[in-house]
Amino acid sequence: MKPGNTPLVELRHLAPDGTRLFAKLEWHNPTGSIKDRASWFMFENARRDGLLTPGSPMIESTSGNTGIGLARLAAIHGHPMTICLPDNSTAERKQLLRAYGAELIEVDGGPNDSIEVAKQLVADGEGYMCYQYGNPGNPESHEFGTAVEIIRDWPLEAPPEHAFCAYGTGGTLTGTSRGLRKSYPDIRIHSVEEFVHDPISGMRSQDDPFQPPVADLSLVTDRHEVTKPDAFAAVRATMDAEGHFIGTSSGAILHAALTHLSDHGGTAVALLPDAGWKYLSGPPWVELG
Ligand SMILES: Cc1ncc(COP(=O)(O)O)c(C=O)c1O
Numbered sequence: 383m384k385p386g387n388t389p390l391v392e393l394r395h396l397a398p399d400g401t402r403l404f405a406k407l408e409w410h411n412p413t414g415s416i417k418d419r420a421s422w423f424m425f426e427n428a429r430r431d432g433l434l435t436p437g438s439p440m441i442e443s444t445s446g447n448t449g450i451g452l453a454r455l456a457a458i459h460g461h462p463m464t465i466c467l468p469d470n471s472t473a474e475r476k477q478l479l480r481a482y483g484a485e486l487i488e489v490d491g492g493p494n495d496s497i498e499v500a501k502q503l504v505a506d507g508e509g510y511m512c513y514q515y516g517n518p519g520n521p522e523s524h525e526f527g528t529a530v531e532i533i534r535d536w537p538l539e540a541p542p543e544h545a546f547c548a549y550g551t552g553g554t555l556t557g558t559s560r561g562l563r564k565s566y567p568d569i570r571i572h573s574v575e576e577f578v579h580d581p582i583s584g585m586r587s588q589d590d591p592f593q594p595p596v597a598d599l600s601l602v603t604d605r606h607e608v609t610k611p612d613a614f615a616a617v618r619a620t621m622d623a624e625g626h627f628i629g630t631s632s633g634a635i636l637h638a639a640l641t642h643l644s645d646h647g648g649t650a651v652a653l654l655p656d657a658g659w660k661y662l663s664g665p666p667w668v669e670l671g
Pocket residue numbers: 415417446447448548549550551552553554555583584585629631632655656
């Protein structure tokens with residue numbers, strides 16, 4: 383099953399009065415996240431370009447969702463898969479990766495340490511790495527997929543004034559912005575980031591020493607740093623008001639979007655990367671017992 387064609391739904395109860403907020407529900411992808419899109423593009427490009435041959439091994443460094451998307455494709459097409467990921471990744475992610483048949487190397491440290499371990503394996507000739515941080519297929523999946531779908535499905539006569547995306551590898555932010563600007567040249571692009579000392583799974587900050595080569599931050603007009611408590615509060619509020627069980631980075635995105643709309647008004651689209659299932663073993667849900 384090909385990723386994409388996820389629903390664009392209005393958040394009527396959550397949006398501040400006089401504003402319109404539409405969310406693209408990216409958990410409606412084959413393994414439940416926006417990263418199925420980049421995984422598919424990078425994998426297909428690698429096969430087309432002869433970088434992956436039948437049965438050849440694959441390596442990836444990821445905090446989870448790209449690894450899960452690639453592990454699914456590796457399983458379907460018979461490639462042994464090794465994933466380097468931070469040892470504090472949630473149990474659900476590790477289980478899902480193992481369920482898809484991937485071998486895990488748990489790295490002490492954050493995503494940047496996982497990248498270094500994976501790069502060393504590639505240098506040692508252990509396999510091919512799509513390397514989502516530098517692979518043009520990552521933003522292309524959004525320029526030619528996500529953005530095209532938003533333009534096709536946008537229900538209002540006037541174009542959206544704002545787009546809110548998480549900044550992780552920069553793939554979503556860069557590709558979606560490029561695609562949306564073709565039809566909406568004036569759209570404001572909001573980069574939603576973690577505080578550099580308060581990590582949120584899948585996200586990064588422009589203050590991080592490592593900035594992915596794939597990210598074109600010149601497209602960004604507005605920047606929001608969101609704390610974990612604010613992200614969790616938005617997760618809770620979204621569940622209460624709309625019934626959507628969103629993940630933590632989606633909570634951060636909606637916190638930023640709701641704060642901005644409430645201060646400035648307007649119409650917006652928010653890209654929600656995944657649902658809450660993979661976070662049940664962590665806060666805020668773990669306290670429910
Ligand atoms: C849950 C989650 N949110 C946000 C992102 C950021 O998306 P991107 O890598 O396209 O910047 C990711 C990326 O892995 C993610 O897994």
